[in-house]
Amino acid sequence: MEFRTTVDISKRIPPVGYQDNILLMGSCFAEGIGKLLIEHKFCCNVNPFGILYNPSSISTALKQIMNNREYNENDLFYHLSNYHSYMHHGSFSASTTTACLSNINARLNNSHLQLPKLTYLFITFGTAWIYTQKNNHNIVSNCHKVAAKEFIRSRLTVQEIVTEYKGLIEQLLATNPVVKLLFTVSPIRHIKDGLHQNQLSKSTLLLAIDELQKLFPEHVFYFPSYEIVMDELRDYRFYADDMLHPSNMTIQYIWERLTETLFSKETKTILKEYESIHRDINHKPFYPDSEEYKRFLEQLVLKINQLKEKYPNFDVENELQICLTRLKK
DSSP, X not given: OOOSOOOOOOTTSOOBOTTOEEEEEESHHHHHHHHHHHHTTOEEEEOTTOOOOSHHHHHHHHHHHHTTOOOOGGGEEEETTEEEETTSOGGGOBSSHHHHHHHHHHHHHHHHHHXXXXXXXXXXXXXXXXXXXXXXOOEESXXXXXXXXXXXXXXXXXXXXXXXXXXXXXXXHHHOTTOEEEEEEOOOOOGGGOHHHHHHHHHHHHHHHHHHHHHOTTTEEEOOHHHIIIIIIOSGGGBOTTSSSBOHHHHHHHHHHHHHHHBOHHHHHHHHHHHHHHHHHTOOOSOTTXXXXXXXXXXXXXXXXXXXXXXXXXXXXXXXXXXXXXHHO
16 A cells, blocks of 8 residues: 655656766755765766855856856945855855955856866756846845845746746757756745745746756756655655755655666666765774774775776775775774
8 A cells, every 4th residue: 555656757867877077056955965966976066156046046157157257346245244246155255355256256167167078967946036136137146134125026937937048058058969957946945935925936947847848858857856845755754843944864865766766777886886885984883993893994995996996987085095094093
């Protein structure tokens, strides 16, 4: 007897492998999945502008990466003892313009240099609601606690998102025809919008992605993280204490669904071997000076070297050095 509905995941999504160069852009859900990809040794660039929520800001950020935009002091503003960029998350803010610009431009330039090698672009939409500055009509990515009276709040339409991304994808494919785009909608609920308005927002995002799939069937794909949380898990125990963000257990579950459906057979094999090594390294021995633990480490070094021989491009140098350092103690 089944006590839950399992969400089907399209078999058309091209497999993800360790040979892929991946860029993740979007909400804090993208940040969570990106962190797991990095932990498992995938070649990833996660949110070079920091966390972005709305489709317009994500699109603008991607265009700036493609054009190798360079920020200067005129792009920053001073508020609450720090310099900020309206296009960037607060993690880029700093007490001096030099520090703020250095971080912004370094991430932007590195992302631009990676574009020719990019094979997979993960985009996670969080909300269709946008905030536009009254004085210049620019859509901001982050308000940085500036007074609400300085902005106009509105919701993007399906057509606005589709039009924006049609041009963006065409521009991207003109320079990199092999890149694949995997869209997701964040399961994080934006409660400040109101529950009904949040649903309207998520529906707008889902409809826009569906239209983009029709326009670019060979390049645009969808992973149903939103539906997995809403329909497959369907319980507050899968949320963090704020009852809005998915819990760590939920992120882990989505990761497992992603790996089982998107990863190639070879990738799953490498992943399984690496996870075994990762578990062994994190093992805390009762007697770290014992001969038994030294033999355990020697076997672990052997496993790491065997993995390196089988997959020379798979980077486990850090794990090897950890084991060798422990053996020398």
